[in-house]
Each structure stands twice: as C-alpha cells, then as structure tokens.
Amino acid sequence: WAINPDNQWFAVDSLKGLKKALDEDPIYQAMMAAGGSFQGGYVHATDPEASAQIIRRQLEKKGLTDAAIHAHLGSIVNTPQKLKSTLLQYWQGYREVGDKVENANRIATMQAALDAGKSMAQATFESKDLMDYSRRGNFMMLIHFTDMMPFLNARMQGTDKLARASGQYKKIIAMKVAKIVTFSVLLAMWNDDEERYKELQDWEKDAYWHLFPGGKHIWIPKPFEIGIFAGTIPERMYRTWVTQSQPSEKLLWSLRHNLMETLNINYGIPQFALPVVEVAMNRSLYFDQPIEGLADQRLLPKERYNSFTSNTAMEIGDTSLAKWLNLSPKQLQHLWNGYTGTMGAYALKLSDMLVRGASDEHPSREAIQAHDLPILRSVYQGERVKGTQWATDFHDRMKEVRELHGTMQKYISQGKADKAREFRVEHKDKLKYRRMMEKVQKMFSQLRTKRDRIMRDDKLSPAQKYRQMQGVQMRINALAKKIEAETRPAFAE
Numbered sequence: 001w002a003i004n005p006d007n008q009w010f011a012v013d014s015l016k017g018l019k020k021a022l023d024e025d026p027i028y029q030a031m032m033a034a035g036g037s038f039q040g041g042y043v044h045a046t047d048p049e050a051s052a053q054i055i056r057r058q059l060e061k062k063g064l065t066d067a068a069i070h071a072h073l074g075s076i077v078n079t080p081q082k083l084k085s086t087l088l089q090y091w092q093g094y095r096e097v098g099d100k101v102e103n104a105n106r107i108a109t110m111q112a113a114l115d116a117g118k119s120m121a122q123a124t125f126e127s128k129d130l131m132d133y134s135r136r137g138n139f140m141m142l143i144h145f146t147d148m149m150p151f152l153n154a155r156m157q158g159t160d161k162l163a164r165a166s167g168q169y170k171k172i173i174a175m176k177v178a179k180i181v182t183f184s185v186l187l188a189m190w191n192d193d194e195e196r197y198k199e200l201q202d203w204e205k206d207a208y209w210h211l212f213p214g215g216k217h218i219w220i221p222k223p224f225e226i227g228i229f230a231g232t233i234p235e236r237m238y239r240t241w242v243t244q245s246q247p248s249e250k251l252l253w254s255l256r257h258n259l260m261e262t263l264n265i266n267y268g269i270p271q272f273a274l275p276v277v278e279v280a281m282n283r284s285l286y287f288d289q290p291i292e293g294l295a296d297q298r299l300l301p302k303e304r305y306n307s308f309t310s311n312t313a314m315e316i317g318d319t320s321l322a323k324w325l326n327l328s329p330k331q332l333q334h335l336w337n338g339y340t341g342t343m344g345a346y347a348l349k350l351s352d353m354l355v356r357g358a359s360d361e362h363p364s365r366e367a368i369q370a371h372d373l374p375i376l377r378s379v380y381q382g383e384r385v386k387g388t389q390w391a392t393d394f395h396d397r398m399k400e401v402r403e404l405h406g407t408m409q410k411y412i413s414q415g416k417a418d419k420a421r422e423f424r425v426e427h428k429d430k431l432k433y434r435r436m437m438e439k440v441q442k443m444f445s446q447l448r449t450k451r452d453r454i455m456r457d458d459k460l461s462p463a464q465k466y467r468q469m470q471g472v473q474m475r476i477n478a479l480a481k482k483i484e485a486e487t488r489p490a491f492a493e
Helices: 012-022 026-033 048-060 068-074 080-102 104-115 120-129 140-148 152-168 170-190 202-207 226-242 248-262 274-281 311-317 320-325 329-358 389-413 417-426 434-456 462-491
Strands: 208-211 217-221 380-382
Touching (some): 012 080, 026 120, 152 170, 170 208, 202 226, 202 248, 389 417, 389 434, 434 462
Antiparallel strands (some): 217 380
C-alpha cells in the first residue's frame, strides 16, 4: 500500500488478494506461471529448478495420476512409509498456505496495476518487483553474506524498493509515509498514560504498535523498513524530545538495534554462528536480554532453568554430553530456537508434552491461554502479565555495578589505594546503590523461586498455576519498576 501508485486500498485489497490466493484464482495462477509470485521461500528465488518443481506440483494438482480407488486405499496410514508421506503432505500443505499468505500483497499489486490499465506483463513485473528475492547483484562478497545471513537480502531488497519507489513517486510515497508517521505519533500520545505500555520491553515497543482496548493487549506487527523509518523512529523521537519520558540513549539504542537486528546486519555474524556467539556472550542480540540471569551464574549449568525452560532441554542438560560441553538447559533451548526458528519451537513444545507424560519429575504446565495459540499470539496478548523492561534495565545496571566494584577491589588488592579512591569518587553515583541492588537481587531470586515452586506443585491445577504465577510476576514487575526509578538518575546518560 505504501509504495503502490495505482490506488491500492489499505488492508482491504490485501485481504482480497489473500482470498484469491487461497482460492487459486486465475490471476494467482497467471502470476505464478509468469514467475511473479512468492513460492517455496526466499531461499529458492535464485534456483530455477526449484521454481520449476513448484510450478509442476501446482500443475499436477489439476488432475489425478492414479485411479480413485488406489488413491483411497493409499490414503490409509498403515506403514511407516505412509506415515512419513502423510507428514510430508501436511508439511507441504503448511508451506503452500504460507506461500499464499505471502502472495496476498503481490496479487493486490498485480490487480491494481491491471485496473489502472497496465499490460499483463507490466502488472506481473510489478508484483514480482514488490520484493524480488532473485536480485542480488554480482558482488561476490555480498552474495556470500546474503547466503549466510537469513533475510539479509530480503531487508536489502525491501530498502532498495522503498528508495526506488520514493524517487519515482515522491508525492504519493510522501503522503503515505506521513499517514504512517501521524498514526504512530498519535498512538504514542494515546499510550502516554498507559502503564502497560511503559513497562514493555524495548524490542516490543519497536517491533509492534500497541493497543489496550478494555484492558486487553493487542499488538500489531510493524512492517520492516517503512515500519522503522515511519513508525519506530518517530515514536522514539517524540518520547525523547517532546515528552522527555525516555532518556536519549533509548533513541540511540533503537537506531542501533534496528540497524543491526531488524535489518539483519547482525554485526556481520553469519546465522550458522549467531546462536553460538549469543550463548558465549550470554546475550540475545535481538531481544537485548541475558540468556542466563545473574542468579543462574551461581548454579551448576544443569540447574540453570526456570518455570519457562523447556522440559526437553532440562532432560538433555543433565546428560554427559551437555555436562562435557558445559551447556545449561537455558543455553540448549536458546541454541535450538536459534537454529530451528518457529517450527522448531513448536516441535520443542510437542516434545515437552511427551517428556512430561513419561516422567513424574516434570509436572503439568500452567493453563494454555488464547495468547499462547499459534498465529493468534502474533496479534493478541490478552491480559497476560509478562516480564518488563524495568527488570532488564535492573539486570544491566546490577552487572555494571558489580564490574565497577570488582575493578575497585582489584586496585585495592594490588596496593593501589589512591587509584581505588579516585575510581570510587568517579563512580560514586552508581556504587552507592550496590548494597541496595544486591538486596533487591536476592528478593528477585526469592520471588522466582516461589514461581518455580508453583510450577512444580502437583496439587495445583493448570488454571491455578497460571493465576498464582501471574500474581508472582506482578510482584516482580512492581519491585523492578521501583528499583529502576530509584537508580535511574545515576545511570541515565
């Protein structure tokens, strides 16, 4: 909608395009046959043979290759081979639906071009040029980077398309960008007094637009590129310079984070190494959160888990291999999710269900809520109480104070009393909070231990566990908010 000059209706035409894709409308078939559609994932965009196989599969769906009776008998799953074939069919069906969702805007673009009187060839080209993954240039180093870093080429092509459209249709793009900026700033003003918005993690504020109708939490994913330039950055500028409700380093953090993470530059770290690097750093770069908390550092690796850690990861964390690799359940779960993505996370949840069913050591989880369901969780968070940015900020400040105190103690142990005094004076504003922060850290540990006990309590039903754990999380959030406000003056740049 933002970069289309042919009078495309916001959202409405995208939904119409989705319907045409799901119905395999003639315009969808024409776009696919001409090579203008998204098929088989962005990784197949430069593979002609893979694209040809996808088209052949679509053509085969138009007729039967075997007699109806054979098809019926063959549909009965009674052998391992048929089970494998059935699972592959479901997987293929999942991919086809995913492709059709991706093609919704392409069809809307193609239809708008045809309605504007453009030729079929031009309309097909514009549908493909909406996000042409086959464009990679001929600079070999960059080609290698796009091969190693998932979605990097997609982000580059998206930014390039936005820049080309802006140059070609200046007034149209300017008006639509202005509408997105206006919506974003007005929503930011609306959320000025919303406590639930203030406590959101920084990455959540940048990745979504947030609404709280009737106490429910609805978050709308921001589109890449234009969502950053016209949504996130104006919001951050408004809160930094107009309301002054956030320190300036939050704006700088957002600029860096969106450049490195959302646009998939990732400091040049290829995806095959990124999860390992994050484990070594003890930091999730996208979420900008520690993988293991401060309290975890005092435990043996196999004991570093909490009520949110996968049961499967906990079982693997107690094996000889995990002990030899010195990996904790939290680290194992992070590595799995980092390498397998969304489908891997769903598979891990299924594995956890099997582990809980086979072992009495893993009691039932809290009750599943609407915000836990796949797809729905992408836009709906309900009334769930989650961890807050206050807790993340406290963790980072606590880590910094410990490093400062450790450095000062080193100077003292080396007989450098004068240097230690100078260092203490230089950082006195932060060091004065050390004892209080250590005390608060113990309170956090006690609350998290209580939350874990609730999860392990066999006498509680899943619904009771959910309610009690939410109550503990509310206490954690209140404590984090209080300590963050008290220490903010010393740590605000």
